[in-house]
Amino acid sequence: MDNPSKIIEGGVEYSLGKFDGKSVVYDFPKILDYLNVKGKLLFGEKFRIYNEDRRILMQLCSYFIKDKKNCDAYEIDINKGILLSGPVGCGKTSLMKLLRYIVPFQRPYEMIPCRNVAFGFNHLGFKTIEDYGNTKFYCFDDLGVEPAGRFYGKDLNVMGEVLLSRYDLYLNTKHKIKTHATTNLNAQELEDRYGNRVRSRMRELFNLIAFDERAGDKRK
Template sequence: MHNPSKIIEGGVEYSLGRFDGKSVQYDFPKILVYLNAKGKLLFGEKFKIYKKDQDILLKLCSYFIKDKENCKKFDIDLDKGLLLTGPVGCGKTSLIKLLHFLVPHQRKYVVMPCRNIVFAFNHLGYKTIEDYGESNFFCFDDMGVEPMGRHYGKDCNVIGEILLSRYDLFLETKLKTHATTNLNAEELEERYGNRVRSRMRELFNLIAFDKKAGDKRV
């Protein structure tokens, strides 16, 4: 029988906690050991889990492992997606790419840079909005700094339109959306407008890095 509390990476078995046959009692320090090892495999030896990020990681891990008690404490709604915010280089994209490996039995999302989606729109037009807005499980990376879309001379706020479609999809099917951004709430509203901003409140749990979180890429 498969034991979901154990994951094998690079020939090494990692324990994430205890499995009683029905559910896993996760152990946060063990999760951090696993994430550190998996991160190095994915992103290279320079990757590491920083002590100062452990508070935000506890929130993120609680969400992914569906720890109802912690999620209640942190005011996280398990039915919504995640909007992970923080300054440039604080590690948002790496973490969002890493965390779904914790729960290999759950449905995976595809991490897509928003600027790539806009470039696709510029070539293919409104079909791109359908492709990203009406199905599948996505994490939109680096939201809010992508250029304006332009197809046959017409401007389009591509990601804003996709978010409106994702909101309708969420109401119909409960399919979640995740995203990362460097922008704060006011900047997002300026970028996408009030209507999209109010939909975002219903689509996402906001999880924010400290504004002073340093750039880990230097």
């Protein structure tokens, strides 16, 4: 049987904890070591795990490895998706791209820029909404700053409609269909952008994990 506590990158084996044949007891420092290595492979040698992000990483890792005890302590529901919020350049997108790799046996999610969804609607119309209202797992990147949707003169808040579709899916499937997102906006800005109905659905769809609003821009 494959050992989910071990991951091989570039011929080197990394251990994320101990596997007893049934479950993995994860070791957080070992996960961080692996994320540092994988991050450099994905994003280049300048990538690194920042000390000030350890609290966020602990929450995210606890969610992805389904550590119920830690998730309960952080008030994270493992059936919901993640809404990762924080200022521009704090590393939200990189972390959501990266964290998929610590759980290679779990169903992966696709990273989809929200602007691509809006452009898709402007080109193809409502088929775009239907396409994302399917049973795939997605992480919608940069929620709230996508351009307005317009198709044959009809304006539409495209991502708002996609989130409503994803919410219906989440409610009506036995094995919860996961939706994740990243955003630079705070709760009030999201409500202003999408309205109260979508915002209330988002509370049921997502766990909110937020960087400190003073988090620096790591791209500088």
